[in-house]
Amino acid sequence: MATDPTPDPATRWLTAREQEIWRSYMATAIELQARLDRQLRSDAGMPVAYYEILVVLSESPGCSLRMSRLAEVCNSSRSRLSHAMTAMEKSGWVSRCAVDGDRRGAVAQLTDAGLEALREAAPGHVTEVRECLFDSLTEQQAEVLHEISQAIGVTLRQRG
Template structure:
């Protein structure tokens, strides 16, 4: 592929892209620091607890949980191990499937999530939603939906490639 065949970003697209990425990194780093300081957990662990809290019976198969938090199964397994050590999550074999595992939010984990949520939501509101007009909020939602629809299929393929060699839900 030659330079003439390639669609480089325009100066404006480059400016928006870099601004978007820097804002995302700064925002995520801020949320991570806030959750570590106030609740002793990184934002990735908080997200796992949220997904489990919203699941029926507060439990999900590890593979489904990995998809919900956009993680490889091996990376999720390490996080769940840390959450188990804290008493926030328990893990057991899936019914009828010796290879599959189910992560369940414990009462301690749920209480920790409930305690962490107000501080987290306050930071999200203060540093994102309070800055936007109703029109900007709608536009952000539309943009996120468009990106999400495109990226779900791409990420599904990439996760499958990352998880090659792993048992069904056993990694």
């Protein structure tokens, strides 16, 4: 943070090195996400968020999942997921149906067309992930990245 005339002594400010690491991490994470999104939009006609939803549904038992759980797994708000599902239903990739005995609950279901769209999108997406991430790292660096990601994930889940 730039010099603050009245710094709060209770705040644990980042050191200069931590600030450098933070900014580098954020710039890289944002650029990687943007590149993956551009590739999927260009090659498969879908944003990375839709791809993620299709992947999660394809890996779920019966290719279906309660909407509330899908939002949780995709780290999405229910409102954002609902908008995505509406667009994906128009493409024929997913369907929604009510849960018996639960007027507010709904289940997202991957359709055959959605599975086919995922199969067509996957090779280009995986190639982009490999070229932009894994080809830049040694095996040891990839393992360290995994450990770091796991540690951050644990902290985030603990903090709710």
